[in-house]
Amino acid sequence: MCTRVMDKPWTMSVRMALSTAMATFVAVTASPGYVVVGEAQGQDQAQTYQAPRLPGTERPDLSGIWQAFVTANWDLEPHGADAGPFPRLLGVWGAQPPGEGVVVGNEIPYLPEALARRDENRRTRLTVDTNNVNTVGDPEAKCYMPGVPRATYMPFPFQIIQSTEKIVIAYQFSSANRTIPLTRPTEAPVDSWMGWSNGHWDGDTLVVDVSGFHDLSWFDRAGNYHSEALRVVERYTPVSPYHLIYEATIEDPNVFSRPWTIRLPLYRRIEANARLLEFKCVDLAEEYVYGSLVETSNSQGGGR
Amino acid sequence: MIPRMLAATRTLAVGGAVLGLASSVAAGQAPAGQTDSEYSSPRTPWGDPNLEGMWDTRTYTPFERPTEFGTREFMTEEEAAERERLGLRRLVSDDDDDALAADLVEQDVGRYARSDAPDNGRPGYRIAGAEYNAFWSADPTSPAVSLRTSQIVDPPDGQMPPLTRDALVQWEAREEARRERSQADDWEDRGLSERCITRNGLPGEMLGSSQQPLKEIVQTPGYVSIVMPYGYVRIIPVTATGEDQLPPPGSAIRQWNGDSRGRWEDDTLVVETTNFKNTVKTVVPAHGGPFGGSAHVHYYPGTGETFRLTERFTRINQDTLEYRYTVEDPAVFVSPWSAVNYFTLDSWAVEGNQDRLFEYACHEHNYGMVNAIRAANTDREWALDEAAREAGIRERELRAKQEQLRQWEASRQDRR
Numbered sequence: 001m002c003t004r005v006m007d008k009p010w011t012m013s014v015r016m017a018l019s020t021a022m023a024t025f026v027a028v029t030a031s032p033g034y035v036v037v038g039e040a041q042g043q044d045q046a047q048t049y050q051a052p053r054l055p056g057t058e059r060p061d062l063s064g065i066w067q068a069f070v071t072a073n074w075d076l077e078p079h080g081a082d083a084g085p086f087p088r089l090l091g092v093w094g095a096q097p098p099g100e101g102v103v104v105g106n107e108i109p110y111l112p113e114a115l116a117r118r119d120e121n122r123r124t125r126l127t128v129d130t131n132n133v134n135t136v137g138d139p140e141a142k143c144y145m146p147g148v149p150r151a152t153y154m155p156f157p158f159q160i161i162q163s164t165e166k167i168v169i170a171y172q173f174s175s176a177n178r179t180i181p182l183t184r185p186t187e188a189p190v191d192s193w194m195g196w197s198n199g200h201w202d203g204d205t206l207v208v209d210v211s212g213f214h215d216l217s218w219f220d221r222a223g224n225y226h227s228e229a230l231r232v233v234e235r236y237t238p239v240s241p242y243h244l245i246y247e248a249t250i251e252d253p254n255v256f257s258r259p260w261t262i263r264l265p266l267y268r269r270i271e272a273n274a275r276l277l278e279f280k281c282v283d284l285a286e287e288y289v290y291g292s293l294v295e296t297s298n299s300q301g302g303g304r
Numbered sequence: 305m306i307p308r309m310l311a312a313t314r315t316l317a318v319g320g321a322v323l324g325l326a327s328s329v330a331a332g333q334a335p336a337g338q339t340d341s342e343y344s345s346p347r348t349p350w351g352d353p354n355l356e357g358m359w360d361t362r363t364y365t366p367f368e369r370p371t372e373f374g375t376r377e378f379m380t381e382e383e384a385a386e387r388e389r390l391g392l393r394r395l396v397s398d399d400d401d402d403a404l405a406a407d408l409v410e411q412d413v414g415r416y417a418r419s420d421a422p423d424n425g426r427p428g429y430r431i432a433g434a435e436y437n438a439f440w441s442a443d444p445t446s447p448a449v450s451l452r453t454s455q456i457v458d459p460p461d462g463q464m465p466p467l468t469r470d471a472l473v474q475w476e477a478r479e480e481a482r483r484e485r486s487q488a489d490d491w492e493d494r495g496l497s498e499r500c501i502t503r504n505g506l507p508g509e510m511l512g513s514s515q516q517p518l519k520e521i522v523q524t525p526g527y528v529s530i531v532m533p534y535g536y537v538r539i540i541p542v543t544a545t546g547e548d549q550l551p552p553p554g555s556a557i558r559q560w561n562g563d564s565r566g567r568w569e570d571d572t573l574v575v576e577t578t579n580f581k582n583t584v585k586t587v588v589p590a591h592g593g594p595f596g597g598s599a600h601v602h603y604y605p606g607t608g609e610t611f612r613l614t615e616r617f618t619r620i621n622q623d624t625l626e627y628r629y630t631v632e633d634p635a636v637f638v639s640p641w642s643a644v645n646y647f648t649l650d651s652w653a654v655e656g657n658q659d660r661l662f663e664y665a666c667h668e669h670n671y672g673m674v675n676a677i678r679a680a681n682t683d684r685e686w687a688l689d690e691a692a693r694e695a696g697i698r699e700r701e702l703r704a705k706q707e708q709l710r711q712w713e714a715s716r717q718d719r720r
Binding site for chain 1: 348349350351356489490491492499500501502520522523524525526527529531535536537539541550553557559560561563656659660661662663665667668669670671673674677678681
């Protein structure tokens with residue numbers, strides 16, 4: 001039932017849509033016995049929010065610079081305030097803010113053995129192993145591409161560039177990006193960090209089916225993860241000129257007992273000078289990733 | 305990931321390309337440099353000139369003009385055919401690493417021939433890169449042929465203007481500082497490309513690399529985006545004709561790829577880019593430092609803070625995008641210089657074989673860096689040796705640039 005809650009809730013006035021959205025949002029994340037806003041109820045509401053069209057086309061225009069304001073990048077599940085990894089160095093600069101999470105139903109339905117791996121990830125999230133640079137530790141700390149859906153709710157803006165047959169999404173973090181063709185779905189020729197996206201319209205909702213992932217990206221700093229069997233179906237629904245509701249259904253039979261859904265609002269960056277500045281963070285991560293190699297070699301005197 | 309990776313070598317790819325050339329010249333498909341005056345650019349549904357498509361940015365046109373052409377901007381078709389017959393026509397890569405790799409292979413072969421203990425048990429001794437690089441360069445298509453004698457059109461001699469005295473002094477000082485350092489004491493001894501920060505910056509990255517020739521343009525009202533093959537999207541805010549362009553961001557904001565602002569001038573997209581980072585600081589990287597050509601404008605010491613790039617994109621027919629650009633950097637070049645390239649709509653993509661660029665995960669799997677640092681720190685003597693060998697290759701370019709400046713200064717004296 002819960003995954004149907006938000007199927008088509010946006011057929012109502014902007015204000016109604018927003019208030020209902022947030023009510024539902026809070027309700028579903030706050031307790032398992034959440035309030036259900038049914039499809040029928042939504043459709044009965046007064047006025048449909050009509051997003052402006054991409055000029056010269058019939059499609060809603062989702063272009064813009066968007067950003068999530070949730071703490072999901074720390075942990076998709078509900079989490080309390082906590083000290084960061086190096087409080088002695090960073091004070092509360094590095095602290096984890098509390099958050100109610102973005103998982104519909106709160107809990108990610110891990111298979112039991114997979115949960116142990118998540119906990120191990122969490123324990124070693126800031127470990128760097130130079131023999132396994134891309135399999136140990138949180139990829140974010142190393143400036144690796146965040147994958148989907150994580151790229152959406154990192155504390156960085158991203159830009160949707162919508163054309164008639166393709167949409168490009170460019171993320172500020174690590175300059176990650178993906179192209180989403182809208183006309184003819186194709187299969188991933190190879191696995192990748194950001195996956196292989198195929199898009200289509202469901203009314204005013206942009207639906208993006210993403211697969212072709214490898215198993216290296218994480219969902220958050222808490223070590224939530226997936227295998228190469230991951231499939232993500234994203235839904236971007238405009239609910240006001242300044243808001244999209246983002247929903248992603250996550251399926252991975254190797255790791256989870258059933259598909260599960262995250263849901264959060266995205267906010268338009270409305271500053272007149274809003275730009276996607278460069279955060280090509282490689283040079284900010286090199287000391288973290290490679291620093292131990294230099295120290296080790298020095299201590300060995302560089303001999304043969 | 306590299307698209308269109310076939311089990312072919314560059315030799316095969318170029319061989320295949322050459323077969324296709326005669327017909328494409330004969331069909332007049334190749335832009336000889338003139339705009340088809342009948343042609344007016346298609347429009348997007350919202351009325352902007354439509355530059356969208358998957359563009360092959362490779363070219364056969366030499367970056368600087370071969371001396372036999374003097375100040376002639378175009379060669380005749382007979383001359384073009386003769387160049388092809390002599391094997392002088394080849395893809396010009398933005399990737400001068402290829403040239404360097406070839407140089408290193410040659411040196412290795414020489415050393416191998418002289419040595420009783422060929423590899424001394426040293427890892428990587430016989431793998432200098434060229435064979436490895438060639439594997440990634442296979443491509444079933446070929447770019448159009450232009451009769452231009454050089455990409456550089458200004459100065460009129462088709463040569464890059466000399467580097468300034470200041471730039472050369474800085475370069476020399478940084479080479480001096482490099483003598484203390486091995487090939488990979490740490491990551492900053494490697495070039496920006498190996499560090500997966502930028503392949504070679506702008507404008508070099510706009511030009512065709514044989515490893516990844518494509519750029520995809522996707523537009524929306526107010527923006528033109530260029531999906532770049534080496535892991536980022538250039539997003540250019542574009543104002544309508546007559547509107548004031550957005551001012552650039554504050555000078556504290558310095559970016560590897562600068563900050564671009566665009567405007568439409570009739571059918572032409574004009575883009576100005578400033579706010580570049582100074583990419584070469586105190587030490588020239590052991591590998592990937594200054595080498596000739598536009599590809600490495602970024603790598604000349606001093607380039608960055610005073611660098612302004614102006615680009616003009618015009619669709620001159622359905623399949624051809626003319627790309628003109630001007631580099632101004634008074635700290636580095638004695639005068640501005642301009643070049644022209646032609647991007648060809650990629651037939652492979654048009655036929656529906658490829659609907660996007662593939663992800664370029666470079667930093668994410670950069671065991672090359674781990675291994676380089678490990679190797680250099682395991683055998684520092686060898687790593688210093690190798691660094692000196694590469695410095696020797698750069699030394700030749702530095703001397704040539706110094707000579708070029710001397711001649712330029714002398715010719716100005718003569719004129720006075």
